[in-house]
Amino acid sequence: MTYRTHLKSSSLAITTGCAILLGMASGCGEDPEPVVTKPVAKKPTAPPPPEEPVDLGPTPVADLMAEFDIDSRISMSEDNAPDNDVDRIVVLRFFDGMVRGDSSRLSNLLSEADALILERLVESGEWSSATGEAIEEIEIETDRARGIGECALAIVTTTDGEFDVQLWNYELVGEPEADDGAVFDALPTPPGMVNRLSGGDWIATWLEINDQEMARADEPDEIVEFESLILEAEEEEAKPSSGSRPSGPGRKKPKAPVFNPSPGFGAPGGAPGRR
Numbered sequence: 001m002t003y004r005t006h007l008k009s010s011s012l013a014i015t016t017g018c019a020i021l022l023g024m025a026s027g028c029g030e031d032p033e034p035v036v037t038k039p040v041a042k043k044p045t046a047p048p049p050p051e052e053p054v055d056l057g058p059t060p061v062a063d064l065m066a067e068f069d070i071d072s073r074i075s076m077s078e079d080n081a082p083d084n085d086v087d088r089i090v091v092l093r094f095f096d097g098m099v100r101g102d103s104s105r106l107s108n109l110l111s112e113a114d115a116l117i118l119e120r121l122v123e124s125g126e127w128s129s130a131t132g133e134a135i136e137e138i139e140i141e142t143d144r145a146r147g148i149g150e151c152a153l154a155i156v157t158t159t160d161g162e163f164d165v166q167l168w169n170y171e172l173v174g175e176p177e178a179d180d181g182a183v184f185d186a187l188p189t190p191p192g193m194v195n196r197l198s199g200g201d202w203i204a205t206w207l208e209i210n211d212q213e214m215a216r217a218d219e220p221d222e223i224v225e226f227e228s229l230i231l232e233a234e235e236e237e238a239k240p241s242s243g244s245r246p247s248g249p250g251r252k253k254p255k256a257p258v259f260n261p262s263p264g265f266g267a268p269g270g271a272p273g274r275r
Contacts (some may be wrong), residue, residue, distance in 0.1 A: 005034075011056055015085070017111060026256045031218075034168070037069065043097065047167075049243070054217065057083075058081070058082070058083060058084050058085050058088060059085050059088070060078065061076050061077070061078060061081050061088065061092075064085070064088055064089060064092060065092060068089060068092060068093060068096075070092045070093070070096045071096050071099045071100055073099050073135060073136065073137050073138060074092060074095055074096055074099060074137075074138055074140065075090075075138070075139050075140065076091070076092065076139070076141075076142075077135060080140065080141040080142060081140075081142060082142050082150070085176075086172065086176045087142070087150060087172070087176075089176040090170065090172060090176045090182045091140060091142060091152050091170070092140075092168070092182060093105075093176070093177075094106070094109055094152075094168075094184055095138050095152075095154060097109070098131060098134075098135075098138065098154070099131065099135050099138050100131070100132065101127065101128060101131035101132035103118060103122050103127055105179055106185055107119070108179045108180040108185070109179070109180065109181075109182055109183065109184050110184055110185075111184065111185040111186075113185075114184070114185060114186050124264065130158075134158055134159055134160075135156060135157070135158060135159070136158060136159045137156075137157045138154050138155070138156050138157075139154075139155040139157075140152060140153065140154060140155075141153040141155070141202060141203060142203075143201070143203045145169075145203065145207055148169050148187075148207070149169060149170075149171060150169065150170050150171070151167060151168065151170075151187075151203050152165050152167075152168045152184075153165065153166070153202055153203050153206065154166050154168070155169075155202075160264050163194055164194060165189075165193060165194050165197065165202075165206075166185045166186060166189060166236060167186070167187045167189070167203065167206050168185065168186055168187065168208075169185045169187055170183065170185070171183050187206070187207075187210065188210055189211075189269055190209060190213045193209065196209055206231040214255045
C-alpha cells in the first residue's frame, strides 16, 4: 500500500512539473501579436435646432432720439409711435428738421407740391419766423389709415402760446437715415381745424372732417323753385319790353371749404380741446 501511494504522488509531481516547464517555455520567445480592435464608429448626432429670435419689439423712442440727435422739443409717446424702427426714424427726422427750421433737409422729404410751398415760405421769410426758436414743442401722433396709408399728425405749440395742427401722409422710398428716404404730403386742412379736433383719435377725426368737407364741396348748387303765377290780362300788358331782363332771385353759390395743403405753422388758432 505504501508503495502505490508513493508512485501516485511521484506521477502527480512529474505531471505538474512538466506543465510548469511547458508554461515557462511558452513564455520565452516572441511576444504574441496584440489583438487590434477596430473602434466602433459613432453615429453622428444631429445639431441642436437654432434658437428662434426673440422679438423685442421696436426700439424705444427715447433711444432713437438719442441715437439720431433728435431735438428735445419733439415728443412722441410709445402708444402714438409707429410699430417699427424704420417708420419711427423717418418720422422723428422729418419733424426734427421742421422744429430746427432746416428747410434743406425738408425739401428732399416733401412732395413736389409741398416743396414748392416750402420754397415760397423760405423766400418770404415766413419759414424762419414760424420755425426754429418760434416753436416750443411738436407733439407727434401716428397711425395707419385705410385707403391713405401711414399718417403723422403734428400738434405744434409756439413760444407765444398758440397752437397749430397739420396732418401728413408719408411713404417710404429709401433708407430711413437718408435725407430722401421718404415722401411727406400735407393733407388738406379745413378752416378752424385746430378747434374741431376732439376725442382720443385725432387722426381719425381729421379724416372724417375732411370727408365731410369734401362731400359738401361736391353738393350741387341750391335749386330755387318758383311758384307759377297766373297773370291777369292787364298785368300781361304791363310786362316790360323784350329788351329788358326780368328781375328775380338768382342761384346761391355754395360755400366751398377752403383747403390749406401747406404746413401753415405760426397761423393763430385756439387751444385744442384735448390739451
